[in-house]
Amino acid sequence: MRGNERRGLSARWKLTLSYAGFLMVAGALLLAVVWVFLLRYVPDTTINTSGGFVPNRSDLLDAFVPPTVIALFALLVLGLAGGWLLAGRMLSPLASITEATRLAGAGSLSHRVRMDDRRDEFGELADAFDAMLTKVESHVAEQQRFAANASHELRTPLAIMRTVIDVARKDPGRDTTADLARLKATNDRAIALTEALLVLSRAGNTIAQPEVIDLSLLADEAVDTLLSLAEQQSVLLRIDGSVAHTAGSPTLLLQMMTNLIHNAIVHNQSQEARVWVRTSPAHGRAIVTVENTGAHVPADRLARFTEPFLKGTGRAHLDHHAGNGLGLSIVEKIVEAHGGTLRLTPRNGGGITVRVELPEAIAPAH
Structure with missing residues (x-):
């Protein structure tokens, strides 16, 4: 050494x-x-x-x-x-x-060099080092906050399962059908949360071997998967998919598309609930737009929607489709890994418009 x-x-x-x-x-x-x-x-x-x-x-x-x-x-x-x-x-x-x-x-990580009075190479090095420390400090704080939230979220289903098991052990003669159903639902939630955490960690990495993908096909697949959920929630799901190619991971991009549409369905509180999914190419970008009806959301609250474990409120939050609060966090990580941008804006008339822009790719010749 x-x-x-x-x-x-x-x-x-x-x-x-x-x-x-x-x-x-x-x-x-x-x-x-x-x-x-x-x-x-x-x-x-x-x-x-x-x-x-x-x-x-x-x-x-x-x-x-x-x-x-x-x-x-x-x-x-x-x-x-x-x-x-x-x-x-x-x-x-x-x-x-x-x-x-x-x-x-x-x-x-709070210490800074601060050489604002120098205008030479050492000053540039100090500025770059301070910027790196700021980024590292922010990343560490985010990871600590994420770990604390993840521990809290995982502790809840585990505590529920332990309570159900303790109750069943104290009363061996009781009918355990409802207890087993509750255990299964809680266990499914813990598994889903763990899988979401794994996806979120993988999404933060760069794409080693990107493939050229048509986002309109991914949108069709995600809509087909979530169509039954939309019917249960009485949400009319519409898709307008134009061919839009980008390069990346098919698995992660399908996860991104599924999360966007899932969020739009379960956080839709309008009497005539609607969700619109659009894909299109524009100015060298492949664009995905997901809009949903619902209550008006202030812009300052929209800015926090990509924070991990921030869940919606209302009826969707009370059922088992409410998710784990990682949907848009995963979307943001996937978009960043693909060199794109994610923007959330309030929709005129209530609801949210989510716009994802990814670098456009040339479709392979057949």
């Missing part, structure tokens, strides 16, 4: 040596220029002139070399000292980012 390896030079020392080395190389190049363009043209023999003593090349070297060595040594010291200070100043933002990383690793 990295912790057991011998630690090398720090980045500050590397930058310091780089600065000092650059100064030494620059000094050496300057001496080379002096030699090439000046000293090599001075003869190394005695120069006789009537004007007095004229130094030759050896005399100049004897006079030039000692101060040059001293100057190079001074450059080395200056390079090391100045490089150490400059490197420390340049790398100081990394210390703040490292500290924030350690705090995040220890579980403190």
Whole structure:
């Protein structure tokens, strides 16, 4: 592991040596220029002139070399000292980012680097790191909230089953037909909730091997599946499906379509309940629209409909078709995994309009 390896030079020392080395190389190049363009043209023999003593090349070297060595040594010291200070100043933002990383690793996700005064690469790195921490903190909070809600939802059917079993054990002679029916219904609800949780976790992943799918065919299949439920709820179900191709997982997209139509049916409180399902291509997008009649829903409440375990109110919430509050949460995850968008808006006259836009795909040639 990295912790057991011998630690090398720090980045500050590397930058310091780089600065000092650059100064030494620059000094050496300057001496080379002096030699090439000046000293090599001075003869190394005695120069006789009537004007007095004229130094030759050896005399100049004897006079030039000692101060040059001293100057190079001074450059080395200056390079090391100045490089150490400059490197420390340049790398100081990394210390703040490292500290924030350690705090995040220890579980403190609320800490931020905040380098708003910097407009360089370190400032961009700090901003990106803060944005990542914000996203991670939000995701962790969402997962904790989801786990708490899931535990609560699963505890309810399990508690009901335990109560029914305890009652039956205390009275062995009683007729258990109703108890068995209640156990089966409660167990079915727990199974459905568990399956929904599994779908929700899978829907958060990207699609590894997408297939080109006609959404109108999925809409037909979902409508056929839910037609009996619509008849039980006295809901008139209408479909207007135009060919609209997208690429993705057929299983997840069918789950998305089924959840949308199921929600529209069971949360429909109108006397003349209607549900409209439409698929169509438009501007490079494959669009699914599901509308249902019902009471007026404020826009601020619609914004929370994709939260896990948020259930509707009214008669649908009281029967066994009410669901587990994960329908639109699953839809949102599936849409995000397919690179699409989900929008919920109040419908004129009451009810909700759900619009899903997915990237359009080219249909395979037959």
